Amino acid sequence: MKTKKQNADFLHVGRKLLDWYKIHGRDLPFRKTSDPYKIWICEIIFQQTRIEQGLNHYNNFIQRFPDLKTLAAAENDEVLLYWKGLGYYSRALNLHKAAHQIMTEYKGVFPQEYDDILRLKGVGKYTAAAISSICFGKKIPAVDGNFYRVLSRVFADDFDVSKSKAFDYFSDLALKAMPENEAGTFNEAMMDLGSEICKPKNPLCENCPLNEDCLAFNLGKIQDFPVKTKKTKPTDLALQYSFVEFEGEFLIKQRGDDFIWKKLYEFPIEVPKEWNAFITRQKTVLHKLTHKNLSIVINHIVVESREMMEIFADENGFMIVNEEEAHQKSFPKPLENYLADRFKSKL
Numbered sequence: 513m514k515t516k517k518q519n520a521d522f523l524h525v526g527r528k529l530l531d532w533y534k535i536h537g538r539d540l541p542f543r544k545t546s547d548p549y550k551i552w553i554c555e556i557i558f559q560q561t562r563i564e565q566g567l568n569h570y571n572n573f574i575q576r577f578p579d580l581k582t583l584a585a586a587e588n589d590e591v592l593l594y595w596k597g598l599g600y601y602s603r604a605l606n607l608h609k610a611a612h613q614i615m616t617e618y619k620g621v622f623p624q625e626y627d628d629i630l631r632l633k634g635v636g637k638y639t640a641a642a643i644s645s646i647c648f649g650k651k652i653p654a655v656d657g658n659f660y661r662v663l664s665r666v667f668a669d670d671f672d673v674s675k676s677k678a679f680d681y682f683s684d685l686a687l688k689a690m691p692e693n694e695a696g697t698f699n700e701a702m703m704d705l706g707s708e709i710c711k712p713k714n715p716l717c718e719n720c721p722l723n724e725d726c727l728a729f730n731l732g733k734i735q736d737f738p739v740k741t742k743k744t745k746p747t748d749l750a751l752q753y754s755f756v757e758f759e760g761e762f763l764i765k766q767r768g769d770d771f772i773w774k775k776l777y778e779f780p781i782e783v784p785k786e787w788n789a790f791i792t793r794q795k796t797v798l799h800k801l802t803h804k805n806l807s808i809v810i811n812h813i814v815v816e817s818r819e820m821m822e823i824f825a826d827e828n829g830f831m832i833v834n835e836e837e838a839h840q841k842s843f844p845k846p847l848e849n850y851l852a853d854r855f856k857s858k859l
């Protein structure tokens with residue numbers, strides 16, 4: 513149990529954070545709006561990308577899909593195309609599904625309640641909290657890695673952030689530090705402090721507005737926080753593809769909804785045995801996913817006629833495309849790199 517004095521300390525830290533943010537907060541395009549659609553898009557994009565890298569993607573995405581209606585009406589392929597370069601394509605597919613969900617279940621009006629926002633496809637507690645607080649003023653902390661890091665350091669709190677209860681635990685801590693009617697600003701301030709000052713490695717404590725109060729800093733124990741037990745090791749997975757081409761055209765097929773790389777395009781996995789005679793070279797690509805280390809062998813096969821590809825495409829649901837047509841599709845990163853290398857241009 514925290515004492516009354518400690519609760520006042522929490523609030524004191526929260527106020528200092530807000531004072532700092534009002535002067536030093538980043539001037540970002542999505543900070544100028546409280547449109548839940550735009551905040552939602554930016555929260556999903558910036559979950560996986562640094563602000564500097566993701567800004568162009570965000571601007572392009574919003575320019576093409578300025579509102580829910582436009583996004584819901586778009587084709588899957590086009591949404592994926594605008595996600596190109598961001599990775600985690602399942603997030604783009606979920607955005608698209610959630611746009612449909614809002615159109616049908618909420619008559620096209622973005623829901624305001626935290627629980628309703630949380631029900632949207634692909635929206636987790638963090639995103640629901642960010643939207644609720646920034647757009648609708650709900651007093652809900654948007655707890656993410658920044659919160660874990662800043663709060664555990666400031667209060668020298670050794671709660672293990674890899675535990676499933678960490679979210680609720682740090683939400684409670686954050687609530688105590690969150691001044692009334694400032695939830696959205698507080699959440700944004702924590703994001704900025706965590707990414708600009710209280711960085712995972714080499715935090716800039718000398719410039720930190722909380723350094724007088726920060727227990728970890730004053731005890732010289734910054735590297736001890738946050739406490740995190742080791743993650744389980746990713747497993748190895750071997751894949752084999754055949755890049756089958758004839759005179760600059762090649763075979764691709766859209767993946768299904770299961771397993772990794774949902775709805776992205778890929779090369780054939782199995783080809784007729786006789787085609788082994790046409791393998792011109794082989795390349796092994798290593799690629800890391802969150803829980804898997806992939807080792808992908810890609811056989812480059814140059815068949816003797818277009819007809820050979822046509823028969824295969826008809827029987828196995830593939831399509832034949834050229835380089836330009838492939839530009840309009842989205843591929844898993846290792847295959848995209850392979851194509852870029854093959855055509856020596858950025859796909």
Ligand code: SF4
Pocket residue numbers: 662665666709710711715716717718720721722723726728729734
């Ligand atoms: S003083 Fe250092 S460790 Fe403490 S909150 Fe600030 S940047 Fe983080």
